[in-house]
Amino acid sequence: MVLAMLNVKTDILMMRNNQCPAMIQDVWGSIRSRPAQMILSFTTITIGICSLTILVALLCGLQEKSRRMIDDLGANVIGIICSSDQESARKTILKEKHLSYLRINFPDCLITGIRRYYVPLHGSDQDLTVLATDHCFQAVRRWPLSSGRFFDENDIQKKNRHAIVSLSLSNKSGWNVGDVILLKETAFNIVGVIKTSGLAQSETSNLVTAEDIVLIPRTVRPDWIADMYEPESILDAVFVYAPSSDKFSAIETRARFLMSQPDYNVKNITWVTPESLIQGVKKMQKTIKLTVGSIAVLCLFLGGATLMSLMVAEIRHRIEEIGLRRALGASRMDIELMFMIESIVVTLFAGVAGIIAAYILLTFASGTISLPVCLNYISIIVPLIIAIFVGAVFSFWPAHAAAMIAPSEALRNE
Amino acid sequence: MKPSILTANNVSKTFPSPCGDVQVLRHVNLTIKEGEFLMVTGPSGSGKTTFLNLASLLDYSTTGRLEFDNEDISNLNEDQLCNIRKDKVGIVFQKFCLLSYRSIWENVMFRFRYLDNKPDNIQKQTERILCLLGLDTIAQQPVRLLSSGERQRVAIARAVVLRPKLLVADEPTGNLDDESSHSVMQCFEQLNKDGITILMVTHDKTLLDYGSRHVECKNGYIDDEK
Numbered sequence: 001m002v003l004a005m006l007n008v009k010t011d012i013l014m015m016r017n018n019q020c021p022a023m024i025q026d027v028w029g030s031i032r033s034r035p036a037q038m039i040l041s042f043t044t045i046t047i048g049i050c051s052l053t054i055l056v057a058l059l060c061g062l063q064e065k066s067r068r069m070i071d072d073l074g075a076n077v078i079g080i081i082c083s084s085d086q087e088s089a090r091k092t093i094l095k096e097k098h099l100s101y102l103r104i105n106f107p108d109c110l111i112t113g114i115r116r117y118y119v120p121l122h123g124s125d126q127d128l129t130v131l132a133t134d135h136c137f138q139a140v141r142r143w144p145l146s147s148g149r150f151f152d153e154n155d156i157q158k159k160n161r162h163a164i165v166s167l168s169l170s171n172k173s174g175w176n177v178g179d180v181i182l183l184k185e186t187a188f189n190i191v192g193v194i195k196t197s198g199l200a201q202s203e204t205s206n207l208v209t210a211e212d213i214v215l216i217p218r219t220v221r222p223d224w225i226a227d228m229y230e231p232e233s234i235l236d237a238v239f240v241y242a243p244s245s246d247k248f249s250a251i252e253t254r255a256r257f258l259m260s261q262p263d264y265n266v267k268n269i270t271w272v273t274p275e276s277l278i279q280g281v282k283k284m285q286k287t288i289k290l291t292v293g294s295i296a297v298l299c300l301f302l303g304g305a306t307l308m309s310l311m312v313a314e315i316r317h318r319i320e321e322i323g324l325r326r327a328l329g330a331s332r333m334d335i336e337l338m339f340m341i342e343s344i345v346v347t348l349f350a351g352v353a354g355i356i357a358a359y360i361l362l363t364f365a366s367g368t369i370s371l372p373v374c375l376n377y378i379s380i381i382v383p384l385i386i387a388i389f390v391g392a393v394f395s396f397w398p399a400h401a402a403a404m405i406a407p408s409e410a411l412r413n414e
Numbered sequence: 415m416k417p418s419i420l421t422a423n424n425v426s427k428t429f430p431s432p433c434g435d436v437q438v439l440r441h442v443n444l445t446i447k448e449g450e451f452l453m454v455t456g457p458s459g460s461g462k463t464t465f466l467n468l469a470s471l472l473d474y475s476t477t478g479r480l481e482f483d484n485e486d487i488s489n490l491n492e493d494q495l496c497n498i499r500k501d502k503v504g505i506v507f508q509k510f511c512l513l514s515y516r517s518i519w520e521n522v523m524f525r526f527r528y529l530d531n532k533p534d535n536i537q538k539q540t541e542r543i544l545c546l547l548g549l550d551t552i553a554q555q556p557v558r559l560l561s562s563g564e565r566q567r568v569a570i571a572r573a574v575v576l577r578p579k580l581l582v583a584d585e586p587t588g589n590l591d592d593e594s595s596h597s598v599m600q601c602f603e604q605l606n607k608d609g610i611t612i613l614m615v616t617h618d619k620t621l622l623d624y625g626s627r628h629v630e631c632k633n634g635y636i637d638d639e640k
Contacts, residue, residue, distance in 0.1 A: 022527050025520070033515040324511040327472060329500020329528035331493060408467040411507065 027342050030318075037314060041307040041343070042350045045390065048299030049354025049383045050361070055292040056379040057362060059285055061372035066281035070274045076242040077140060078252050079272030080259065082235070093268055094235040098259070102240060105258055106251060110241040112136040115218060115234060119183045128169075130183060132218040140241040146170070148177035148192030151217055155191075159219045163188035166196045169212040181214070188216060300386065303350075304394035307343055311398035315339070322402055323410030336403035343395035344388055351387025355380055417484065419580050419611045420446040420469055425478030426634075427464050438464045440634035442478070446580070446613055451606040453622050454615045456631030462615045463584055465631065469613055470582040471499040483579050500528050504573030504610075506583040510565045512572075514558040518549055521557055522571045529576075536575075543575045547601055563594030570601050574610060581605065583614040587621065599624045 031038050073079060082094045099113040112134055118127035138150040146167045155162050163183075165175050170193045175181060179190045196211060240255060242248040252273060259266045315322070322335055330338075362373050427439040438461045446452050446469075456462050467473035468480060471487065474495075479488050483502060487495060504525075512521050522540050526532050533539065544550040547567045552560075557568055566586055573581055583602070587595035595618065603624050606612050614625065622628050629636050 029513060029515055320509065320511055321513065324507075324513075325528070326496075327470070327499070327505050327511075328525060329496055331496055331528075334528060406473070408473040411467075411472070411511070412463070 023338075023341060026338055027345050030342050031346070034314060034317075037310045038346055041303070041310050041346050042353070044299070044303035044306045045347050045350035045387060046354040046357060048296060048301075048303040048390070049351045049387050050357040051292060051296035051299050051354075052386060053355045053358035053379055053383045054362060055288065055296050056382050057358065057373045057375050058288050058292060058371060060376055060378055061374035062281050062285050062288070064374045065372040066278055069277045069281075073141075073272065073274060073277065075274060076245055076248050077273075078240045078242070078248075078255060079270075080238040080240070080255070081270045081272055082237060083268040083270050093266060094238060096233050096235065098264060098266060099235060099238055101258065101264065102238060102255065105254070106240060108243050108247075109251060110136050110140045110243075112140045112239050113218065113235040114237045114239070116236040119214075128183070129213045131213055131215050132220070133215055134218050137215070137239075140239045144195045146193040146195050148190070150192055150194070151215075156217050156219050159221075160217060161186065161188045161220055162191045162217060164192040164194050164215040165190055166211065166213045167193055168196065169214065172212065183214065183216070186220075188214075300390055303347075304390045307347070307391070308394045308398055311339065311343060311395055312401075315398055315402045318402075319405065319410050322405055323407050323412075326405075326407030326410060332403040336399045339399035339402050340392060340395045343399075344391035347387045347391030348384070351384045354387070355383055358383075416447045416449055418445045418481070419448050419450075419483060420444075420613070421479075421481040422465075422468070422475075423479040423481070425468065425475045425480055427461070427468065427473070428476040438634055439468070439475075439636075442634075442636045444629065444636055446611060448579075448611055449606070449609060451602070451612045451624065451626040452614070453625035453628045454613065454631055454636070455617065455619065455622070455628065460631040461634045461636075462631045465636065466582055466584050466613065466615055469580065470503050470505050471495045472505075497530075501576070502579040504576065504578035504581040506566070506569050506573045506581065506586045508585040508588040510562075510569045510589075512557045512565055512568055515556060517554050517556055518544070518560070518568050518571075519553040521568050522575050525572045525575045533576075539575055539577075540571075543571045546604070547571045561594070562590050563597055566590060566594070566598050567601060570598065570605070574605055577610065579611065581610050581612045583612065585615055585617060587616065587618060595621065 080094065080098075094113075096113065099111060102109075103111050114137070115132040117130040117132065119130050121128045133151075134156050135151045135153050138145075148164070150164060151160075151162060154160070163181060165173075165181075170176060175190055177190055177192060180187050181190060182188075194215065196213065240251065242251045252271075256271065258264065259269065325335060325338075358379075359375060362375065366373065422442045422444045425439060425442045426437060428435045428437045430436075440461075442465065454462050454465065464473070468475055471482065475488060479486060481487065482498060485498070487498065490498075513524060516524070519540065522544060523536065526536050541550065544553055547570060549564070549567060549571060552564075557565055560568065566589075570583075570586070573583075581602075586602075587598055590598060599621050602612055602614065606626070612625075616622075
């Protein structure tokens, strides 16, 4: 099939033999005369570029995730998040009283608390994340409203069964303002739709940012928790919004100090700040750079080395052609450029194929892996530039060696 | 009196080797006049091909003075030699040296590949030379499908399509049977009659009659008196 395609393209080139630039004809002539070698080089470079594209897409994805998490957390927001999801452990961790202590100690700051529930969704085997919070949540987290309104103090005090759904959930489920939804056995009236970044990736991060969530007033006692604990008494996270960035670090230091006091009895909590998010993402980026980066570098090096060794073999095979070209007036530079352009063309096309392969792989894998991936222009341009670079670097020496062969020597070769 | 195309004046060529320098050409004095068909014969290793390389500007002489088209080329650098070679010298090789995956037309057109100033009528020139050598009807065939005789005619067409000052042929019939050899020699004869100067090396003494002059190369010396 490949040979048939080559023949078709050959015919096209033959028909256009007067219009094609000579260099393109040279490169195409070389490729079609030695398809096996070209396919071997092409394949190795494609694998390398595919790995590299995945690496770049992951790094870009992490960068984007970091940016969006910071956006969702808020620039001056400190998150105090319960690290354990065990009910028994949780009752001795973050409680309503801690929220009150913090409000007393930081009167300038806006402070909100969240309790998270996983509620089975009717007609689906998936659990829905329900965040029970108060009217301060919107002022602290600043997630924009898409439609409707957020809870007010009246909703909290009167324990109104109101709900706010995320825009992604609204789009998926067709829920809108005014609709009534049933969370397990309890009916809630949707009063607003809120925009979130849609980056729920882990237990911790879906408190920082979330995709498909429903917000309800924390004072509403839902039926799904039975009567084990008072719903107000247990929290999964507390968020503190500093009034200005100047006071942010001082507030963070003081809050950490307060929460470490023995009478607060707070254990197993994670502090989330924009800085800690960046650090977390950087740590992940470093790991990915080391693992996927090593694979990409190794593949590219092997691809380049294969390309170089095949070029050396090819130059031996084409030594008569080199002699002919020199006899017809090609300079050393012409010969050097010809071989370099040939390998750059191969690596460039291998680069394109590698990028396409990476895109296909990532598209298929996106359903199964939870790693953030961002396929943007950087994840195209960087692998392409590296493909060209690999082609140029690994072909330089063989091309130079080919150019240095004297024409009489090349023609005498047997 | 016809002007000379190539003049070798006391030209020698030495190649370095692990056992010391090997002198392949010794004090060669030879003049090739315009319109001549000079045949060079001699045993293997006598320096014929080395002389041909000097004449086709593919190599340098170690000593002596070499003039091509009334220009001293003894001291020219590689780029300068290359510039003269691509415009004024046509070369036919024993092994044909064709681009096997290209058509006859593409191989002949390849002669213009490295020219800085391509003539306006390269298509017509190519058509004319293919007609002259009887290749016009199969011009689009890939050369890998041709017989040896046809391949050599393609190589000749490529060498002469630019109408060179000097056509150099290194044993062009070495890989051909008798019939093909004579067919190819008739092509050379025709081109010579058209005014192209030819310098040809051959082992086949039956072909000497095609040439207008014959010199013999022996132990690096070329006897111009023959």
